[in-house]
Amino acid sequence: MQSLAGAGRVASYIPELAKVPAGRFGMALATLDGQLFTVGDARERFSVQSISKVFTLTLAIQQVGEKLFERVGKEPSGNPFNSLVQLEYEHGIPRNPFINAGALVVTDELLSHLPDAKAAVLAFARRLGGASDLEYDAAVAASERKTGFTNIALANFLKSHGNLHHPVDVVLDAYFHHCSLSMSCVELAQAFLFLANHGVSPATGERLLTKSQAKRLNAILLTCGFYDEAGEFAFRVGLPGKSGVGGGIAAVMPGRWAVTVWSPEINRHGNSVRGMKALELLTTMTGESIF
Amino acid sequence: MQSLAGAGRVASYIPELAKVPAGRFGMALATLDGQLFTVGDARERFSVQSISKVFTLTLAIQQVGEKLFERVGKEPSGNPFNSLVQLEYEHGIPRNPFINAGALVVTDELLSHLPDAKAAVLAFARRLGGASDLEYDAAVAASERKTGFTNIALANFLKSHGNLHHPVDVVLDAYFHHCSLSMSCVELAQAFLFLANHGVSPATGERLLTKSQAKRLNAILLTCGFYDEAGEFAFRVGLPGKSGVGGGIAAVMPGRWAVTVWSPEINRHGNSVRGMKALELLTTMTGESIF
Amino acid sequence: MQSLAGAGRVASYIPELAKVPAGRFGMALATLDGQLFTVGDARERFSVQSISKVFTLTLAIQQVGEKLFERVGKEPSGNPFNSLVQLEYEHGIPRNPFINAGALVVTDELLSHLPDAKAAVLAFARRLGGASDLEYDAAVAASERKTGFTNIALANFLKSHGNLHHPVDVVLDAYFHHCSLSMSCVELAQAFLFLANHGVSPATGERLLTKSQAKRLNAILLTCGFYDEAGEFAFRVGLPGKSGVGGGIAAVMPGRWAVTVWSPEINRHGNSVRGMKALELLTTMTGESIF
Amino acid sequence: MQSLAGAGRVASYIPELAKVPAGRFGMALATLDGQLFTVGDARERFSVQSISKVFTLTLAIQQVGEKLFERVGKEPSGNPFNSLVQLEYEHGIPRNPFINAGALVVTDELLSHLPDAKAAVLAFARRLGGASDLEYDAAVAASERKTGFTNIALANFLKSHGNLHHPVDVVLDAYFHHCSLSMSCVELAQAFLFLANHGVSPATGERLLTKSQAKRLNAILLTCGFYDEAGEFAFRVGLPGKSGVGGGIAAVMPGRWAVTVWSPEINRHGNSVRGMKALELLTTMTGESIF
Numbered sequence A, B, C, D: 001m002q003s004l005a006g007a008g009r010v011a012s013y014i015p016e017l018a019k020v021p022a023g024r025f026g027m028a029l030a031t032l033d034g035q036l037f038t039v040g041d042a043r044e045r046f047s048v049q050s051i052s053k054v055f056t057l058t059l060a061i062q063q064v065g066e067k068l069f070e071r072v073g074k075e076p077s078g079n080p081f082n083s084l085v086q087l088e089y090e091h092g093i094p095r096n097p098f099i100n101a102g103a104l105v106v107t108d109e110l111l112s113h114l115p116d117a118k119a120a121v122l123a124f125a126r127r128l129g130g131a132s133d134l135e136y137d138a139a140v141a142a143s144e145r146k147t148g149f150t151n152i153a154l155a156n157f158l159k160s161h162g163n164l165h166h167p168v169d170v171v172l173d174a175y176f177h178h179c180s181l182s183m184s185c186v187e188l189a190q191a192f193l194f195l196a197n198h199g200v201s202p203a204t205g206e207r208l209l210t211k212s213q214a215k216r217l218n219a220i221l222l223t224c225g226f227y228d229e230a231g232e233f234a235f236r237v238g239l240p241g242k243s244g245v246g247g248g249i250a251a252v253m254p255g256r257w258a259v260t261v262w263s264p265e266i267n268r269h270g271n272s273v274r275g276m277k278a279l280e281l282l283t284t285m286t287g288e289s290i291f
Helices: A015-019 A047-070 A084-090 A100-113 A116-129 A138-147 A147-160 A166-180 A185-196 A211-224 A227-236 A273-286 B015-021 B049-070 B083-091 B100-113 B117-131 B139-147 B147-158 B168-179 B185-196 B212-222 B227-236 B273-286 C015-019 C049-070 C086-088 C100-113 C117-129 C138-147 C149-160 C170-181 C184-198 C211-224 C227-236 C274-288 D015-019 D049-070 D083-088 D100-113 D117-127 D138-147 D149-158 D168-178 D185-196 D211-225 D227-236 D275-287
Strands: A028-032 A036-040 A240-243 A246-252 A256-264 B026-031 B036-040 B241-243 B248-251 B257-262 C026-031 C036-040 C242-243 C248-253 C259-264 D026-031 D037-039 D242-244 D248-253 D257-262
Touching: A015 A138, A015 D248, A028 A185, A028 D211, A036 A185, A036 B049, A036 D185, A047 A166, A047 A185, A047 A211, A047 A240, A047 A246, A084 C086, A100 A116, A100 A166, A100 C036, A116 A166, A116 A185, A138 A166, A138 B036, A138 D185, A147 A166, A166 C086, A185 A211, A185 A246, A185 A256, A211 A240, A211 A246, A211 B212, A211 B227, A227 A273, A227 B212, A227 C026, A227 D026, A240 B147, A240 B248, A246 A273, A256 A273, A256 D049, A256 D275, B015 B139, B015 C211, B026 B185, B036 B185, B049 B100, B049 B117, B049 B168, B049 B185, B049 B241, B049 B248, B049 D100, B049 D149, B049 D168, B083 B185, B083 B241, B083 D037, B100 B147, B117 B168, B117 D248, B139 B168, B139 C015, B147 B168, B147 B241, B147 C117, B147 D149, B185 B212, B185 B248, B185 B257, B212 B241, B212 B248, B248 B273, B257 B273, C015 C026, C015 D227, C026 C184, C036 C184, C049 C100, C049 C170, C049 C184, C049 C211, C049 C248, C086 C149, C100 C117, C100 C170, C100 C274, C100 D083, C149 C170, C149 D037, C184 C259, C211 C227, C211 C242, C211 C248, C211 D211, C211 D227, C211 D248, C227 C274, C227 D211, C242 D117, C248 C274, C259 C274, D015 D138, D037 D185, D049 D100, D049 D117, D049 D168, D049 D211, D083 D149, D100 D149, D117 D168, D117 D185, D149 D168, D185 D211, D185 D248, D185 D257, D211 D227, D211 D242, D248 D275, D257 D275
Parallel strands: none
Antiparallel strands: A028 A036, A028 A256, A240 A246, A246 A256, B026 B036, B026 B257, B241 B248, B248 B257, C026 C036, C026 C259, C242 C248, C248 C259, D026 D037, D026 D257, D242 D248, D248 D257
């Protein structure tokens, strides 16, 4: 893994993220039967960024079920995470909930059904991650608010197509906060366990999604969780998962475990270089994958 | 299922395929421990069309391994199976081996390594399907040769980008023959079992792909096997699989079984309407899927 | 012409514009030797909208000459006026100064060189149009500011590509004001005469552009002045010209005259239906065109 | 001009064209009142290539008038001459008659109305050029037939969309022959004079197009004659014109003259580098252009 140092770059488009030391590396694997394995900086919190889209999507499915997919697709996009091209060709319906445009629509949906979408997502992450002190990182949220011109463009473009029901600023504020959530590998691995357990949190026994919904969410993770590198991740790792530009990746092996890895250097697709390699080694060496 | 009659249309762009009765329906499920379950016309042969791309890809991986992916990608395309758009933007490198352009490149690769690519694919299908009398359907191959202008365009476009090493006509002739292969649901289910068994044929014990290669091929099936409906199939069914415009679909549940369904009416994405529904019911009702 | 009533629709995406009576029709032709011909509502002011882009482009060329074209192209786009697609493929360099993205860049350039870009454009239009009481329509500007989500998206997208040097809000404020300028056909025809006179205002004798610059600006009008209908306008009318969604069109016959027509009903390309027809009849019946 | 030597490259995608000496330079200007001015190799014949599309388009308009434009558009494409992208998005209707796909449709139309389209185009060029010994270059036609995979792809793609009525091979054979026509600058300038004369050949007095048709054809030349460099040519030169990958450019100043220039080195858009520069100098120094 050391040989991959410098193979990617720490995200700089959100200035606040550029301050994170490139050399950090953490990994945590939590099993359904309660075991926990950790490597390196597994308990240091980092900016989860797009991994938060899994929490917002779960909440949105809880609220409106498959009706959500009238406003957002579930097909891989074959385009970068922040692309506007397909959105124009397809009249404002984002390809899937994990590209930025899709996550903005999901956030907009949450705003229609939850009294306080920011508080709800934070509470959900705290409960799932087993950490009542999780917080949004105000500096990261403000940094993105100030320089996230592409996301502002996407939100306005959705609005122009009538696929954003709340004011652009309100949606962006919630979205940027969700992305700024700080969690550690251990907390994220715990939080993803319900997706390895067909929708039921193993810690509390609470059912968060029906079995069918959990299957479907995992399917979207597999086909769309890594933007235009979704095929590569499926090919090399073979697990449903989600990456964030903070360098984190969370993935699940249904029926068995959830795993999180964090290494801040990302490639041009926005995915952690060493994170992907670590997970490839994990599934190749253990022979465990969904395929 | 009956209520879906007429929801799609029998493929007509290959005139010979239009002759197949729309009402046919067959299904076969073969388990790794040797059980076989069938429904309806499970023993009637039909034109496998693009399902044959799984056989050619397997053979190509046997011949050259991952080097194949220098000439063809492994990302979902987000575009129809016969699209030329991405091919132009991406300078003649097809997105994946299951869109037509990608399968033409795979066929071209086979022609470089096998003395007789047509005979080799036929022999491979006979061995896997346990049926020594499998044949190409000459009328179907000729029909496609005569009217397959989009495929001829794709092959010439690949050639213009230097990504076809053999003469266009030679590649097309092999490709159209591979697609014209006739197999039944039972034979296809048997033939796909090695992908449910991590690369080893359960019938003969022969290893066709390494465990890692089988994982990777299944991953490409999951992300790319249904063209611009790959996300939908993963979402509804949750299995690696491949469709053909003849109305067939083959899919696998790794570690457990392979399943094939055949119903000639296809939707505008080229996928069998009742076939997809049947598989969705199978995985939803049994609760078995890779997710 | 009457038979074309109802063939288009009054622009409604800017709510304030939707209030204009659809039946208005005016036309004015001003010759270099001082004659003026008018038809109908030729002295009623209307919102010039994108016709103002000719004024801002002229001022920008005066300020920086051809250096402007490092930030904006001069090729027809083949896409709608508000398209984001090419902007993404071409990394934030708009195809030409007459699509919205290009005009935003031109406005941004003016902001760098003129102490008050809004006042400068207004003064320029007053001088050229021979009407010291021309004004921006504050209600139209405010209306577009409130609902112009696509333009806000474009501006933010340009900003994300580093091709907008001033704050997004400042550029949009100037741009929306420029578009809200109210002028009559007579005033616009007078204002365009310098482009029929190789850069010199016939009224004042003042040189606004060099002969070569006037040629080049007319060339851009011809190839880009009507968005994805530029070919159609050149084909039917055969004059350099510019349309606005307020229903106005201004065009010039170099060496001879300038003409303006106004009819609020526009087609899906944003061009006045009866305006185009009137100009086609003019050039076809008189046999005068640049071709 | 000498300083531009080496700024482009002699076309090599048609191997036969690559044999032409890069240093050749010829220019001819023919006026409506019968004067002729020549520079350099103005009487040496070269492969006119796409300039022949003006002859085929003229013949097609003679045969079917504006009905032609039901099968082919008249908008600039904003894409390279051999692009397939728009053709797919726009369901097989080429953007204009001067991109390759459009010229194939025009050729197909000629085949429907003329007993021998190859002979008719040759006869037409001979008559217009005042040279009864003009010939197709069989070696060039054969060379393109053998390696013109992109054009073969385009033709098959048009066929797949139902926008080619004759067999692909027949259309391509005619098209490749038309392109292989050899003419000198002097002959081409004479041949283009009818477009400077509102449709009437000044040599014979024969009307080839109505005044309106001549205007419209010139308009298409201006907006589409140089592919994705049409705006640049209009901007720098300001004349309707047509280029060929053989290095020739023919242009007209309506009411005045026709001009041809030949220099084999072409840029990446397929247009002669020194040819464009020579014409820019001509219109800039004489102050004559349509704008």
